[in-house]
Amino acid sequence: MSKIETRGLSLFYGNFQALIDVNVQIKEKMITALIGPSGCGKSTFLRTLNRMNDLIDGIRITGEVLIDGENIYGNRTDLVLLRKKVGMVFQRPNSFPLSVFDNVAYGPRIHGSKNKAELEDIVEESLRHVELWDILKDKLDHSALNLSLEQQQRLCIARLVAVTPEVVLMDEPCSALDPVATSKVEELMAELKKQYTILIVTHNMQQAARVSDRTGFMLLGKLLEYGETRQVFTNPKEKKTEEYITGRYG
Amino acid sequence: MEFFIEKAILLNGFACILFVILIFFFLAKDGLALFKFVTIQDFLFGTLWNPLAEPPQFGILPLFLGSLIVTLGATIISVPLGMACAIFIGEIAPRWMRETLKAGVELLAAIPSIVIGFIGMTMLGPVVKNLFHLPTGLTALTGALALAFMAIPTIVSIMEDAISSVPRIYKEGSLALGATHWQTIYRVIIPAASSGIVAAVMLGIGRVIGETMAVMMLTGNASVIPKTILAPVRTMTATIAAEMGETVRGSEHYFALFALGLVLFVITFFINLVADAALHRKQK
Numbered sequence: 072m073s074k075i076e077t078r079g080l081s082l083f084y085g086n087f088q089a090l091i092d093v094n095v096q097i098k099e100k101m102i103t104a105l106i107g108p109s110g111c112g113k114s115t116f117l118r119t120l121n122r123m124n125d126l127i128d129g130i131r132i133t134g135e136v137l138i139d140g141e142n143i144y145g146n147r148t149d150l151v152l153l154r155k156k157v158g159m160v161f162q163r164p165n166s167f168p169l170s171v172f173d174n175v176a177y178g179p180r181i182h183g184s185k186n187k188a189e190l191e192d193i194v195e196e197s198l199r200h201v202e203l204w205d206i207l208k209d210k211l212d213h214s215a216l217n218l219s220l221e222q223q224q225r226l227c228i229a230r231l232v233a234v235t236p237e238v239v240l241m242d243e244p245c246s247a248l249d250p251v252a253t254s255k256v257e258e259l260m261a262e263l264k265k266q267y268t269i270l271i272v273t274h275n276m277q278q279a280a281r282v283s284d285r286t287g288f289m290l291l292g293k294l295l296e297y298g299e300t301r302q303v304f305t306n307p308k309e310k311k312t313e314e315y316i317t318g319r320y321g
Numbered sequence: 322m323e324f325f326i327e328k329a330i331l332l333n334g335f336a337c338i339l340f341v342i343l344i345f346f347f348l349a350k351d352g353l354a355l356f357k358f359v360t361i362q363d364f365l366f367g368t369l370w371n372p373l374a375e376p377p378q379f380g381i382l383p384l385f386l387g388s389l390i391v392t393l394g395a396t397i398i399s400v401p402l403g404m405a406c407a408i409f410i411g412e413i414a415p416r417w418m419r420e421t422l423k424a425g426v427e428l429l430a431a432i433p434s435i436v437i438g439f440i441g442m443t444m445l446g447p448v449v450k451n452l453f454h455l456p457t458g459l460t461a462l463t464g465a466l467a468l469a470f471m472a473i474p475t476i477v478s479i480m481e482d483a484i485s486s487v488p489r490i491y492k493e494g495s496l497a498l499g500a501t502h503w504q505t506i507y508r509v510i511i512p513a514a515s516s517g518i519v520a521a522v523m524l525g526i527g528r529v530i531g532e533t534m535a536v537m538m539l540t541g542n543a544s545v546i547p548k549t550i551l552a553p554v555r556t557m558t559a560t561i562a563a564e565m566g567e568t569v570r571g572s573e574h575y576f577a578l579f580a581l582g583l584v585l586f587v588i589t590f591f592i593n594l595v596a597d598a599a600l601h602r603k604q605k
Contacts, residue, residue, distance in 0.1 A: 123497060128416065155499035165490035168513045178498045181508065227494070234498055 074099040074238065074268045075120060079134035082115060082124065089115045091292040092134070097285070102260060102269045104283035104300065106276060108315065111289040113272045117240050120270070121157040122150060138238070155182060158236035162243045164223035166215035166230070171198075171207055174215045174226055178234035197233040201225040201259060221252030228259065239263065241271040245278065257282050276316060280304050288312045345586065352583035355379070355576035364580060370544040370555075372564065372574040379577045381584065383546045387461065387554030390547050391536060394465025395472055395529045400522055402469070403476030407521075410477070411484035412506055423481065430474035438538035441467040446539065453551050459541035461554045467535045472525040479524060483517020484510060523596035527589060533558040557581050 073096040082090040089112050097103050105113040118124045119136060122143060135142045143153055155178075166174050175194040184190060194211070198204040203225050207218075215226055224244060231239060241260075245253040260269060260282050273279050279286055280300060287297040288309070296303060296312045307313045355364065359379050367380015410422050445466060446458030487510050495505040511518065533556075541553025542563065561578050568575040 121497060123493060126493070126496070151499045151501060153499075154497055159493075159497040161490055161494060161497075163490060165488070165494040167491055167494065167509050169509075177495070177500075177508070181495075181498065181500045181504045230498065 073097055074139065075270075076137040076140075077119075077134065078137070080116075080119065080136060081133045082112075082119060083131040084127070085129050089292050090119070093294045095287065095294055095297055097268065097270065099268050100264060100266070101284040102264050102271060102282055103285040103287065104279035105270065105272045105287045105289060106274075106279050106315070107289035109274075112292040113287075113289045114242050116289065116294075117159075117242055117270060117272050120238070120240055121154050121159055122148075123159065125150075151182075155234050156236055157238040157240060158231040158234065160224070160227055160231060160239065160241045160244045163247050164220055164227050166218070166223045166226050168214065168216055170212045171215050171218075171226065172211040175229050175233050177230060182234060193233050197229040198226075200232050200263075201229040203229060219252075221248050221255060224248060224252075224256060225259065228256075228263075232263075236267065238268045238270070241269065243272055243274060246274065253278070276304075288315065290315070348579055348583045348586055351576055351579035353580070355573065355580045358573045358576070364577075368546060370560070372568075372577065377573060377577075379573070379580075381557070381581060383544045384555055384557045384560050384581065385584070386546055387540065387544070388530065388556040388558070390461045390550055390554060391464045391468060391540060391556055392526065392530045394461060394550055395468035396522075396526055398465060398469035399472040399476055399525055399529075403473045403521070403525065404480060404518070406473070406477045407480035407484055408506060408511075411481045412502075412510065423478075426474050426477045426481075429470075430478065432471075434471060434532060434534040435538075437467050437471055438535035441535060441539045449551075455551055457541055457553060459539055459553055460551050461540055461547055462550045464536045464540035464554070464556075465550065467539050468529045468532055471532060471535065472529050475528050476521045476525040479521035480514070480518050483514040483521065486517070487513045519596060523592055526592060530589060530592070531558060531585070533562045537562055557585050 075095075075097040077093050077095050080090055080093040081088060093116060105116065107113050115124065119132065120138070120143075124130050124132070132144060136144055138153075138157065142148075167177065169177070172194055175197050176190045179190055179193050184193070195204060195208075198207060203222060206222070207213075215223060218226060224247070228239075245256050248256065257278065260271070263269060271279075271283065283300045285298065286300040286303040288295050288303065288307075288311075290311055296307060296309045298308075303312065304316060307316065364379055364381060366382055367378060368382050369378040369380045370383055371378040406422075406426070410419055410426070414422060441463060442459075445463055448458070449455065449460060449463045449466075450458030491509050491513055492505055495509045496502070500508065536556050537559035540556060540559065542555045542559060543553040544555040544560070545552075547554045561581055564574070565578055568578060
């Protein structure tokens, strides 16, 4: 069974239809990249998977999104549990204006763990996971906002890891980073793949080709093509995909 | 041209500081003159303010405590209410309600203090009197309630600005980790807005402590040391306003009122300093 499956997913902002009948099946413990020109709906699609679009007024969603076989737009969905399970990394690092420790401990705390020793363990383990522990272990009480952007983005990933999600959504996670920092985050993604199902939205086609196992190409709200990354990049079925990949528009 | 404008702006900046310093010296010159007649101890810790007695008594302790109890009361009432209101407007209210509420709150700030004093005298006073079975409705509590009402628009308006200017990505980040709206508000949004919140509280207190007209009308003007918040009190500001007209220029009484002004100046200066320190500590 696929980890994530959408059936006839459409999304409307008022009268504008931003997603048109998206059907996709995403396998566990793989990196799936979503590419496409600006405004094609890839970020919007990503945000339907943890219901972040619910924050926007005047939005309407039809169809189904199944995660582990359960429709997250059903009546019985607990948003807290959903978002704990489906975490998100944002375009710009959004570490909170709190200390490094409090940033990583944020998730465990809101989900109810109060034990100091337990929190310390979680923080250490999560920071180790993103290879920040050695750099930050003596600076846990410093403000997270003093870190470099790359370190902040790693911290955001550590913060996510601390709540033990199953799916990680990444919305252009490297767009604020320089090439060196980008390659470090990409290495991290390859490492994270062992435990998590990752979806990444990216403008950078080389990045999609480098890191992902599957690639979806979106255009004007439709998922035009979806398949193995190598096939999509070397032998696309759709003419539009080929045109986009070869840089004829976008 | 560029040069000229730069210098003009610089001059303005210095002028502001210069005015503050001049005001301070002006106050200090006449205020300190009092201490030729009265010792500082008698002035600061004397428990009797009676300029018409023979010899006149200039102990400001009752006035200071009067100001303190009214200000403290107003702060305790207005800060939680103002904060709740700011959070509601900034975070919870739907968009159409938000604009209406903001406009309404800002309109509150436009009510002249004399009008609030008037309403307090005719409506709030009797309520306080009947509620607590007091001989008079003009008490520290009445003044504190009216002042809280005057401080709330300032507090709400500045706090709401601070709360709304918290970057949206913080809120999204918190919600995306599975936090509820309320957890997001008190764990991320309030800490992120804390410098603005402190500023709002301090400016609210500043407004309260300097307010004269409404407290003069509402607190009963009895210069005795208040034992409860239900007793009539007299604040420092009200004393200056009430007595300035009847003093002889250059008399002890005249100097005493200036000294009182000097004390007020020092207090507000200190409050601003504390606010500033709080802001900078947060930014580190």
